[in-house]
Amino acid sequence: MKLTLTCKTSRVLVLALAAMGFSQTAMAEISRGALMATTCYACHGTDGHSAGSIPSIYGYPPEIMIAQMKAFRDGTRPATVMDRHATGYTDEEIKLIAEYLSTLR
Numbered sequence: 001m002k003l004t005l006t007c008k009t010s011r012v013l014v015l016a017l018a019a020m021g022f023s024q025t026a027m028a029e030i031s032r033g034a035l036m037a038t039t040c041y042a043c044h045g046t047d048g049h050s051a052g053s054i055p056s057i058y059g060y061p062p063e064i065m066i067a068q069m070k071a072f073r074d075g076t077r078p079a080t081v082m083d084r085h086a087t088g089y090t091d092e093e094i095k096l097i098a099e100y101l102s103t104l105r
Contacts, residue, residue, distance in 0.1 A: 033100030036093060040101070043081075048101055058104045065098035 037048070040057060044050050048058035057065065071077035073086035073094075089097070 033096030033098075036089075037097050037100050039085075040097070047104055057101050060098070060101050062095070062098040062102040065101060066094055069094045069098070 040048060043054050044057045045052075045054070048056055048060070050056040068077060069082075069086050069089065070091070072079050072082040073089070075083060077083075079086075086094070
């Protein structure tokens with residue numbers, strides 16, 4: 001099913017989300033974090049639910065995720081591949097991904 005939003009529908013959606021307390025900036029950042037988090041799903045499973053030995057990251061506390069990603073990136077946490085993935089993200093991007101993953105329920 002293809003969803004097509006008209007200009008009027010888009011404005012109504014933005015106004016509705018704004019009325020619920022979401023600013024346009026917050027919506028853009030959540031979307032950016034959600035988009036970046038999709039790269040995690042190849043190993044960590046659909047929406048971060050791992051079916052195997054790789055840890056699930058679904059609903060993971062953001063402060064722990066941020067600390068672990070930075071540790072992978074700076075080499076203080078041993079890794080097989082996560083150290084290479086983590087080096088591709090800035091502090092801001094790690095925060096956005098962690099915040100998004102923590103919202104999954």
